[in-house]
Amino acid sequence: MPQQKEAIAAEIPRLRRYARALTGADAEADDLVQETLARALSRIDQWQTGESPRKWLFSILHNLHVDTLRRSARRPQHLSIDATEFAPAAVGNDLGTRRDLDNGLQALSPEHRQVLLLIGLEGLSYAEAADVLDVPIGTIMSRLARARERLRLLMQCDIGEADAPPGVVTTLRRVK
Numbered sequence: 001m002p003q004q005k006e007a008i009a010a011e012i013p014r015l016r017r018y019a020r021a022l023t024g025a026d027a028e029a030d031d032l033v034q035e036t037l038a039r040a041l042s043r044i045d046q047w048q049t050g051e052s053p054r055k056w057l058f059s060i061l062h063n064l065h066v067d068t069l070r071r072s073a074r075r076p077q078h079l080s081i082d083a084t085e086f087a088p089a090a091v092g093n094d095l096g097t098r099r100d101l102d103n104g105l106q107a108l109s110p111e112h113r114q115v116l117l118l119i120g121l122e123g124l125s126y127a128e129a130a131d132v133l134d135v136p137i138g139t140i141m142s143r144l145a146r147a148r149e150r151l152r153l154l155m156q157c158d159i160g161e162a163d164a165p166p167g168v169v170t171t172l173r174r175v176k
Helices: 002-010 012-023 026-042 054-074 093-107 110-121 126-133 137-157
Strands: none
Touching: 002 012, 002 026, 012 026, 012 054, 012 110, 026 054, 054 110, 054 126, 093 110, 093 137, 110 126, 110 137, 126 137
């Protein structure tokens, strides 16, 4: 059991990085990671010993994030005074590029952002990302291609989703 807890603790920086990229806010990311760890520790017997806990933890984090989005969609948005952030003046091109990248990621749809972060940032394989998001591997591949293209266009044009050129599809459609 101590080895399992150490393996889970080793994944905290990755969980936090992914949660921060998903939520766009440090406080929300910390809350999401804390809830993920609490749930993981309460259900540690569900983790198969001998495997890396990364996929299991990312699945928990993803499901908690989706639950949070569903709950927040049902109630009005609450903004606290602490939520207001003032952007520091650009100190150089690197800071501006990181800010543009973060804005571009936040402009992507949640489905595209999740796939791009899991594969591009966290280094999960297509199969692992498909398991985490509970979608077919083909869906992962197409979402990743679309996410990369959309992010490239957003970074080139320095625009948000609302200002996307007419040829850029900004929403996913489900075909049944």
